[in-house]
Every structure is written in structure tokens, then in C-alpha cells.
Amino acid sequence: MRILHLTPELAPWSKSGGLGDAAAAIAKSVAALGHEVRVVTPLHGSVPGRLDLAVHRESLDVGLSPKSACRVRKAKAPGFEALFLEHEGLFGGAEIYGGDAVGKALFLTRAGLDLCLADGWIPDVVHVHDWTVALAPVLLNTVLRETPLARAASVLTLHNLQHQGLAGRDVLDRLGLPAWLMSADNLECLGGVNLLKGGLYHATRLTTVSPTYAREIAGAGYGFGLDPVIRHRAADLEGILNGVDADDWDPSRDTLIPARYTADTLAGKAACKTGLQRDLGLDPDPGIPLVGVVSRLWDQKGLDLAVEPLRQRLRAGKLQLALLGSGDPELESAYRALAESLPGRAGVRIGYDNRLAHRIEAGADFFLMPSRFEPCGLNQLYSMAYATLPIVRRTGGLADTVAPWSPGATESTGIVFEHADAAAIGWALDEALRLRHDFPAEFDAMRRRAMGRRFTWADAAPRYVACYAEAVRQRREAFPPEVSPQPSAGDVAQGAKPVRKRARKT
Ligand code: ADP
Ligand code: GLC
Numbered sequence: 249m250r251i252l253h254l255t256p257e258l259a260p261w262s263k264s265g266g267l268g269d270a271a272a273a274i275a276k277s278v279a280a281l282g283h284e285v286r287v288v289t290p291l292h293g294s295v296p297g298r299l300d301l302a303v304h305r306e307s308l309d310v311g312l313s314p315k316s317a318c319r320v321r322k323a324k325a326p327g328f329e330a331l332f333l334e335h336e337g338l339f340g341g342a343e344i345y346g347g348d349a350v351g352k353a354l355f356l357t358r359a360g361l362d363l364c365l366a367d368g369w370i371p372d373v374v375h376v377h378d379w380t381v382a383l384a385p386v387l388l389n390t391v392l393r394e395t396p397l398a399r400a401a402s403v404l405t406l407h408n409l410q411h412q413g414l415a416g417r418d419v420l421d422r423l424g425l426p427a428w429l430m431s432a433d434n435l436e437c438l439g440g441v442n443l444l445k446g447g448l449y450h451a452t453r454l455t456t457v458s459p460t461y462a463r464e465i466a467g468a469g470y471g472f473g474l475d476p477v478i479r480h481r482a483a484d485l486e487g488i489l490n491g492v493d494a495d496d497w498d499p500s501r502d503t504l505i506p507a508r509y510t511a512d513t514l515a516g517k518a519a520c521k522t523g524l525q526r527d528l529g530l531d532p533d534p535g536i537p538l539v540g541v542v543s544r545l546w547d548q549k550g551l552d553l554a555v556e557p558l559r560q561r562l563r564a565g566k567l568q569l570a571l572l573g574s575g576d577p578e579l580e581s582a583y584r585a586l587a588e589s590l591p592g593r594a595g596v597r598i599g600y601d602n603r604l605a606h607r608i609e610a611g612a613d614f615f616l617m618p619s620r621f622e623p624c625g626l627n628q629l630y631s632m633a634y635a636t637l638p639i640v641r642r643t644g645g646l647a648d649t650v651a652p653w654s655p656g657a658t659e660s661t662g663i664v665f666e667h668a669d670a671a672a673i674g675w676a677l678d679e680a681l682r683l684r685h686d687f688p689a690e691f692d693a694m695r696r697r698a699m700g701r702r703f704t705w706a707d708a709a710p711r712y713v714a715c716y717a718e719a720v721r722q723r724r725e726a727f728p729p730e731v732s733p734q735p736s737a738g739d740v741a742q743g744a745k746p747v748r749k750r751a752r753k754t
Pocket of ligand 2: 267270625
């Protein structure tokens with residue numbers, strides 16, 4: 249199959265969180281199964297060596313109103329083609345989502361599809377990631393229905409339902425979309441347009457990044473207002489777990505950490521702990537439990553709830569903290585203040601630093617993720633691969649990947665707690681300390697077991713391929729090759745399966 253991905257971030261060129269990792273890994277692992285994969289993404293100002301990348305197409309006309317254009321560059325990617333839209337006015341800044349976020353989203357969506365038409369490269373499946381590109385399925389079902397692209401099936405992956413892309417109704421004019429899309433079972437939301445909602449109604453199939461999150465978002469607590477739409481599309485939604493890209497995250501080969509190790513040579517991990525304590529100015533104490541955090545500092549991650557429980561245990565000299573993150577300025581200040589008040593015990597770095605992220609994963613004993621919700625989460629997978637036991641809230645992908653410890657448990661790989669509050673986090677930290685001090689043999693066995701639990705993209709890739717095949721089947725059934733695409737508005741507005749069989753063209 250030919251697969252087109254549209255994504256706002258693509259690691260290693262651009263990344264604000266796991267979406268960049270996941271999009272690249274899905275492309276790479278599906279290509280490894282013999283499929284032809286292209287990824288179209290913006291040439292963000294932060295892409296290293298951006299203007300040295302080879303030119304794929306000097307100029308691409310983009311069917312937005314007002315008319316627009318960009319240059320397209322390309323880079324060598326593992327098994328797939330990575331194509332970058334160069335538009336300095338929109339994407340030249342360093343921030344992936346800053347500035348005119350909706351303008352960027354519309355441009356990426358339309359340009360990604362126009363590039364297929366310009367190159368004569370017609371995909372079987374258009375796979376889009378999150379809100380910024382969620383209108384691509386809507387375009388396929390409406391303004392592009394007279395083009396060769398119309399027969400492409402579409403798959404929308406939900407990495408995070410919290411961000412939906414709320415915009416004004418002028419979005420319709422900018423994309424040339426028909427006015428009937430401004431209805432409650434299409435794009436309309438609170439009098440404006442909700443980009444993600446459009447994708448949820450119009451994509452041929454939907455995926456999200458863990459089975460538990462797929463169930464959670466069908467309920468009001470995790471649906472962020474879109475749970476009725478999720479329930480409406482439940483038959484077309486599945487959860488496919490993310491994995492670990494072992495080319496980047498493997499302690500036996502990782503050159504960013506002080507020493508390499510395997511489950512049989514955990515001594516290297518002790519050297520990583522010493523190195524991390526040195527990196528962050530922590531007291532050089534091999535015995536004290538060291539808790540690591542690498543995270544966006546936003547409400548999703550629940551780290552606001554962890555400040556007090558951490559402070560109490562740091563003050564009592566029970567543990568050390570190594571935290572790397574950025575986001576909410578108030579939370580950044582709270583953690584900075586924590587580090588300043590507890591020198592030698594709490595090491596905090598505000599910012600983005602891939603090298604330090606690796607060193608925390610390797611050097612810590614435990615890794616804290618108290619998320620309010622977590623579609624999948626990659627860091628708990630990385631931490632298990634690095635024999636660093638995750639302390640997680642039982643939600644989304646955290647629930648699917650970390651097996652809870654209690655004394656004597658034979659399958660456990662981490663500490664799991666229920667409630668999103670400070671008391672539960674305090675309890676979980678105390679459980680981790682109890683495990684470390686009172687059950688050293690179990691602690692040791694858990695580290696090795698966690699390393700042995702392999703969550704790989706090689707497991708996810710065939711599931712994506714099966715999803716694509718089913719999407720193609722559904723699309724072809726609704727839209728047989730011999731039938732000309734001439735929809736009426738009413739047909740497409742039906743929601744779940746927007747494209748319906750048409751009368752044979754004479
Ligand atoms: P999310 O996508 O919700 O942020 P994930 O756990 O799926 O959460 O992925 C986060 C990814 O971003 C991981 O690869 C993690 O190492 C990385 N990351 C997050 N914050 C930072 C940071 N401050 N510095 C370096 N890497 C970070
Ligand atoms: C999102 C989610 C995270 C997930 C990542 C990659 O950013 O918050 O849980 O792992 O996407 O799918």
C-alpha cells in the first residue's frame with residue numbers, strides 16, 4: 249500500500265512530545281513491512297540544518313483562499329520519504345504550535361494533499377495525527393471528491409483528545425468547504441469550528457494509542473466534550489499501543505548515557521546514577537532512591553499534584569529528585585523553588601534536552617508519571633527498557649503497560665496508583681521506598697523483568713497495516729472504482745461513513 253502521513257511533528261527533525269516520536273516510528277515500522285510511505289510535515293524553524301535539505305519541489309501551489317504556495321524539501325529517513333513544507337511566514341518560528349496555529353494547521357493539511365496531486369503520488373491511505381491535520385478526511389470527502397485522491401481511505405490517530413483546534417467559521421472559506429459542514433454532526437462546535445470533530449466524523453477509521461484510552465474517551469471524564477462522537481464511531485475505533493524505538497532507546501547501545509548496561513550487567517546502571525547525580529549537583533549517594541521525571545509540565549501530566557508529596561519526602565532525606573521539563577510557568581517556578589530550597593536533593597532543569605532525558609531514564613531508580621490522563625505515554629516504556637521502575641497512575645496506556653507491585657507479586661513492573669491527588673502520589677512514593685528498602689530481591693527482579701517487557705513498534709506495525717487494509721476495504725465498498733465521485737452534500741453529512749455508493753455514471 250501507499251501511505252501518506254500528515255503530522256505537525258516528526259522526530260528527530262521536530263518534536264514537542266511523543267507525537268513526533270510516534271509518527272516517525274509508525275512510518276518507519278510500516279515501511280519496514282514493505283509499504284511505500286511518505287510523511288509530510290512543516291519545516292519548522294527549529295529543524296536542524298533546515299535550509300541545507302535537498303529541494304523536492306521548488307514551488308507547490310496550495311489550494312487555500314487566499315492562494316498560497318511553498319517550497320518542499322526532503323530528507324533521508326529510515327525507509328520512508330520525509331517531505332518538509334517550507335513557508336517562512338508560517339513555519340519559520342521555533343515553536344511548533346505557536347503563532348497562527350490554525351493557519352499553520354490548514355496550510356499543512358491542504359498542502360500535504362496538494363503535494364500528492366502535484367507529484368501524481370496517490371496514496372491508498374491518508375493517515376493523519378491529531379487536530380492540526382484532522383480536516384484532511386473532510387477535504388477528501390468534499391472539495392477533493394472530483395480528484396484522484398477521493399478514493400484514498402483515511403485514518404485519524406488520536407494521540408491526545410484534549411487539543412481539538414477550536415477556530416472561527418472562516419476556516420470553511422479558507423478551505424473552500426461547503427456551508428453545510430457547519431452542523432452539529434460535522435464541524436460545528438460552540439458556534440465555531442472544531443477541527444478534530446470534523447476528522448472524527450469523516451475519517452474512514454480511527455485509532456488511538458492504547459486500548460484503555462480507546463475505552464476511556466468514550467466516557468465524559470476523558471472525552472473533553474467529544475465523547476458522544478467517539479461513541480458514535482466506536483465500531484471504527486481501535487487502540488494500538490505505542491512502542492519503543494530501540495535505535496534511540498536501548499541502554500546496551502545508548503551513547504548519551506555514562507555507561508551501557510543490560511539486564512545481566514546492571515553495574516552500568518549504577519554508573520549512570522552516579523553520573524546523573526553529578527549532572528544535576530545531587531549528593532553522591534549510591535543508596536538513596538532517585539526519582540526521575542521527564543515531562544511536559546501541563547495539567548495532563550499531574551505534576552502539580554506531586555510537588556508537596558515530593559517536598560515532604562525530599563526534606564526527610566528519603567529520596568532524591570531529577571526532573572527535566574517545561575510548560576506551565578507557575579509549575580516551572582514551583583519546581584525551581586523546590587530545587588533551590590533543597591540543594592543536593594532535588595535537581596531540576598527547565599527546558600528541553602534529549603541528552604539529559606536519556607541520562608535521567610538511565611540514572612534514576614524510579615520514574616514518576618502521575619498523569620490525569622495518558623493516551624499511551626512513552627516515558628514509562630523507556631524507563632522500563634532502562635530498568636527504571638515506573639510509578640504511574642492507572643490510566644490510559646500507563647494502565648496497559650505497567651503491572652502493579654504488591655509484596656510477592658510475580659508479574660509486577662512498577663508502582664500503580666488510582667487517584668489523581670497528592671495523597672495517592674504520596675502513597676505511591678512510599679510504596680516505592682518500601683519496595684526498595686524492604687524487598688531488595690523483588691526490586692532487583694522487577695528491574696530485570698521490566699527490561700524484558702518489550703513494547704515494540706514491530707508489534708504495532710502489523711496492526712496499523714491491518715487497520716489500513718480495513719479502511720481501504722470500507723472506502724472501496726462505499727466508493728467502488730467504477731463509480732464516479734459525485735456526492736451530494738447530504739450523503740457526506742451522514743457522519744460515520746460519509747462516502748456512500750453513488751449511481752453508476754453513464
Ligand atoms: P507526551 O507526548 O504527552 O508529552 P510521551 O510520554 O508520549 O508524552 O512522550 C514524551 C516524549 O517527549 C518522550 O520522548 C520524552 O523523552 C520527551 N520529552 C518530554 N519533555 C522533554 C524534555 N523537557 N526534554 C527532552 N525530552 C522530553
Ligand atoms: C500524546 C500523548 C501521549 C502519547 C503520545 C504519542 O502526546 O499525550 O500519551 O504517548 O501522544 O502517541
